[in-house]
Amino acid sequence: MTVLSNSLAAADIATTLHPNTNLRQHERTGPLVIDRGEGIRVYDERGKEYIEGLAGLWSVAVGFSEPRLAEAAYKQMLKLPYYHTFSSKSHEPSIRLAEKLVEMTPPNINRVFCTSSGSEANDTIVKMVWYMNNALGRPNKKKFLSRIKGYHGITIASGSLTGLPVNHRDFDLPAIPVHHLTCPHFYRFGAEGEDEAAFTARLLAELETVISTEGADTIAAFIGEPLMAAGGVLPPPAGYWEGVERICRANDILIVSDEVICGFGRLGKSFGCQKYGFTPDIMTLSKQITSSYMPFAAVMFSDAIYQAIADNSEKIGVFGHGFTASGHPVASAVALENLAIIEERDLIGSAARLEAQFQAGLQAFAHHPLVGEARGAGLIGAVELVSNKATRKPFEKIGRAGAIASAIGHEEGLIFRAIGDQLALCPPLIVTSDDITEIMARMGRTLDRLPAAVAAEGLA
Numbered sequence: 001m002t003v004l005s006n007s008l009a010a011a012d013i014a015t016t017l018h019p020n021t022n023l024r025q026h027e028r029t030g031p032l033v034i035d036r037g038e039g040i041r042v043y044d045e046r047g048k049e050y051i052e053g054l055a056g057l058w059s060v061a062v063g064f065s066e067p068r069l070a071e072a073a074y075k076q077m078l079k080l081p082y083y084h085t086f087s088s089k090s091h092e093p094s095i096r097l098a099e100k101l102v103e104m105t106p107p108n109i110n111r112v113f114c115t116s117s118g119s120e121a122n123d124t125i126v127k128m129v130w131y132m133n134n135a136l137g138r139p140n141k142k143k144f145l146s147r148i149k150g151y152h153g154i155t156i157a158s159g160s161l162t163g164l165p166v167n168h169r170d171f172d173l174p175a176i177p178v179h180h181l182t183c184p185h186f187y188r189f190g191a192e193g194e195d196e197a198a199f200t201a202r203l204l205a206e207l208e209t210v211i212s213t214e215g216a217d218t219i220a221a222f223i224g225e226p227l228m229a230a231g232g233v234l235p236p237p238a239g240y241w242e243g244v245e246r247i248c249r250a251n252d253i254l255i256v257s258d259e260v261i262c263g264f265g266r267l268g269k270s271f272g273c274q275k276y277g278f279t280p281d282i283m284t285l286s287k288q289i290t291s292s293y294m295p296f297a298a299v300m301f302s303d304a305i306y307q308a309i310a311d312n313s314e315k316i317g318v319f320g321h322g323f324t325a326s327g328h329p330v331a332s333a334v335a336l337e338n339l340a341i342i343e344e345r346d347l348i349g350s351a352a353r354l355e356a357q358f359q360a361g362l363q364a365f366a367h368h369p370l371v372g373e374a375r376g377a378g379l380i381g382a383v384e385l386v387s388n389k390a391t392r393k394p395f396e397k398i399g400r401a402g403a404i405a406s407a408i409g410h411e412e413g414l415i416f417r418a419i420g421d422q423l424a425l426c427p428p429l430i431v432t433s434d435d436i437t438e439i440m441a442r443m444g445r446t447l448d449r450l451p452a453a454v455a456a457e458g459l460a
């Protein structure tokens with residue numbers, strides 16, 4: 001636990017409203033102050049070592065000490081630290097990065113719009129799609145379809161697309177027309193006696209019913225993460241994406257693949273849509289695009305969408321959307337260097353090669369008395385804690401067992417993310433086979449200590 005007399009911790013408590021944090025709890029325990037990084041590890045202010053089992057926020061592909069990214073940023077800062085992309089201005093890093101992203105993404109995706117965060121990117125997608133449908137003379141085609149437990153950001157529109165109660169409750173969200181479909185997680189949402197194929201068929205029937213009830217002429221797009229990450233690491237059931245794609249195509253509904261976590265190799269392919277075999281019209285990219293060394297995100301989309309938007313901008317005189325930092329030169333230079341490293345070191349191939357070991361390591365925890373399900377794909381996974389394995393009953397105070405596990409994990413030198421009582425792992429893509437063995441050993445020791453700690457708190 002953090003030493004509260006520490007002056008940094010005290011200053012933090014006195015000044016900072018932390019994102020995604022129980023603030024009163026934070027005042028009592030204080031922050032874990034991370035001081036420096038090295039490879040897959042970070043060190044706190046007292047010098048204690050941790051394996052960063054979540055790659056920061058699912059994002060630091062190349063690890064925490066890559067000098068080439070620091071050098072790329074420094075060089076670009078000396079040459080042109082800032083310029084914008086409004087009013088036909090441009091600069092080389094942004095142009096080169098756009099070319100690179102078009103080359104990497106599927107063939108039908110050939111246009112780029114840059115932002116600084118995944119939330120801004122998804123807000124941009126909502127606005128672009130609305131703008132396009134106004135331009136095409138179909139002003140009623142504005143609704144979005146999303147999923148319960150989906151995560152697409154926290155701004156007004158992207159937060160509305162997100163399907164997690166904690167991001168809606170008391171924020172007056174959703175604030176845009178969005179319908180949240182059943183979460184494609186068989187373990188929690190499968191009905192009694194239903195097998196996985198029947199579950200998938202039920203979800204696809206629900207999608208068709210919603211489209212016919214609401215009217216396809218009112219629904220603009222379906223947005224989804226190929227594998228739902230921040231909602232608890234939930235891989236889709238077999239045949240799900242194939243069915244979603246078929247139904248959306250038949251109803252002229254755009255498909256948005258939110259690749260903010262799945263993109264750039266997390267699932268052992270360049271993009272999550274390739275892992276699950278569907279072709280989106282729009283993609284959201286962020287996080288591993290710069291290994292989060294700089295804030296950056298990109299909306300990628302098809303030429304058909306671009307043409308409708310461009311025609312309308314000529315009518316109106318301008319495409320009236322953009323950010324001061326759209327295509328920021330330093331962030332773009334860092335992204336280019338980061339993507340070069342991912343390619344040179346074949347980190348996507350490495351994720352594919354290590355998938356079996358990583359997933360087997362997680363599956364070994366499925367036998368633990370407090371683990372209801374172990375799941376994942378590529379180099380992302382989770383174990384879900386339950387109070388009763390046979391009935392899948394969650395703990396009464398959701399999130400408490402997860403918080404206890406997280407604290408024990410810190411003592412064992414492993415940082416993972418407790419999403420309620422789901423413990424998520426998503427290590428940097430530079431992990432080796434030996435690193436995975438060590439991560440699983442630390443996770444194992446954490447889980448072994450958990451039953452006594454949970455019992456000591458009287459959790460049921």
Ligand code: PMP
Nearest residue numbers: 117118119151152153258260261
């Ligand atoms: N989409 C997905 C799939 C995400 O996981 C996230 C962030 N975890 C976002 C969008 C939002 O990105 P940001 O936090 O950069 O706004």
